[in-house]
Amino acid sequence: MPKYSSEPSRDLGQPPVPAALQTVLAMIGSGEASSRALIARVTGLARSTVSQQVDALIALGIVEEQVISESVRGRPPRRLSISPGAGTIAVVDVDATATQVAIADLSGAVVARGIVRMPVDRGPEELLGAVVDEIRSMLAAHELDPCRVRQVVAGLPAPVDFQRGRVVRPPIMPGWDGYAVGDHLREAFKAPVVVDNDVNLMALGVAAQEQTDTPLLFVKVAAGIGAGIVTDDGVVLRGADGAAGDIGHIRTSVRRDVVCQCGKLDCLESVASYRAVLAALGIDSAPTDDPRHASRELARLIADSDAQALFRIRQAATDLGEVIAMLIHTLNPRTLVLGGPLSELHDEVLSGVRAAVYERALPLATRKLTITTSQLGADAGIAGAVVVATREVFSAEGMAQLLSAPRG
Ligand SMILES: [Zn+2]
Incomplete structure (x- = not known):
């Protein structure tokens, strides 16, 4: 059972991903292995099978392979990584008086950060509207395609119905009770959304980064x-x-x-x-x-x-x-x-x-x-949201979406 189970509204209509392709993509996506030889060694797959999958992922524009040093003889060593063009993740950490936002590549490297200074009691429509605008302008500033946002993760300082992406009777967020935060963000970015309590995300961020x-x-x-x-x-x-x-x-x-x-x-x-x-x-x-x-x-x-x-x-x-x-x-x-x-x-x-x-x-x-x-201080929520987002992108369902997503 994956930690972050998918949301009920996620489209499950993609064809299943071939097991070998999924294994290879998951290895590269998680950073567990970054060369064809290492993937073969770790997974036990034949070198030729690994190469076939890697070539397919490169042709799809999801993975890239870079020469890391010149070798005198033979094939120079190369490193596999997720292509920056494969997509972006967007994360949000709502707090009582200011909301942090960030965009990252699919491997979790943060590309840009922003802040929306607005008290939560302005209500969800206004605050989330400003959050979406801020993320869109960050994407534009970095020439990233808003249609390639692959996953959104938002943390809220409130009890969250995790399965439905809704806030439940939040003591410090008047006007947010029952609001479908997940639907709002999904509609804006046409991407799957995970909504969680902010402290859960902070705990994950601290566990992962520290x-x-x-x-x-x-x-x-x-x-x-x-x-x-x-x-x-x-x-x-x-x-x-x-x-x-x-x-x-x-x-x-x-x-x-x-x-x-x-x-x-x-x-x-x-x-x-x-x-x-x-x-x-x-x-x-x-x-x-x-x-x-x-x-x-x-x-x-x-x-x-x-x-x-x-x-x-x-x-x-x-x-x-x-x-x-x-x-x-x-x-x-x-x-x-x-x-x-x-x-x-x-x-x-x-x-x-x-x-x-x-x-x-x-x-x-x-x-x-x-x-x-x-040590992460105010960045813990964003760090944890990025962890959740990358896990989602490289989950079986996330990879199915990524492989079937239109590109060009
Ligand atoms: Zn109380």
Whole structure:
């Protein structure tokens, strides 16, 4: 079972791809093997069979073969790779105040990045409209054919019905409930779309790019709070309905009677999120001309050893640590990575969470546990979306689509 199963609306009408062609394309697409000889060795296919498939892929314009050095005798060594003209993937990472977008080639190398500064509460039509415009202008700037977008992946800071590509009762995204994000993007790019919770994508991005030991528990502390879990097999643990890791609305143990945006009292998100900390300190988190205003303001207070700021940060870290300790007992991860602006900007958060986890969790679960922050920072979501997109493109169905796609 592939991690990202295909969407119900995907066209399944393509003829099946011959097994050898599929194997060879998957090897080159994943970067596992980059020469005819190596593909033959790894797959056990005959050299002549491999060569036949490679020639067919080159003729289709999907693969290219470049001479990498001149050799004195015999055939010079060549490297196989996915042709930049074979297509593009487009990825989107929606956040409360700004949405990142990127385009990449099919091997996952990012070609261009962009940002759409618009709060999510403008609603899906307006935000996704701006996202589509931004991606189209990036494609145009790099002379990439918009008809050759092969896969779109979007991450949203909300519970996502993964199978249908819809947002389900998002606490911080008014106007998005039930909106068919997948259909909107599919219509715009005429390409398959995967929509996922942003934290799942970030967890995958961290696992892939930072090569952390798994199981990985990734916790994002931003306007909302969420967790993503990557298993030993590199798979996101999403539970029966895709709600696994939705920890922002777990009730904290200290009673403060803070009303959360979800309508309940004392949710983790209402007391320990970046937004909650900023609000408690009277820092305006609404986007202004200066997108770094809030983080700079908070950093200044911490640097000045402002008692209120230190107290709020430490309290948030303790509340987070308490919930994370429960997760560590449930999941026994090898690595815990904290992401999002609150944990990335302030060591106090990392040390506070660490202290709470070690105080509450039993030694067997913490003995080999690494607790750290993400080096990818705000790029984790985009990195994970690219991982998902390339896996989709080189899945059996994705390859069938790629091989049958019109080109010329
Ligand atoms: Zn809540």
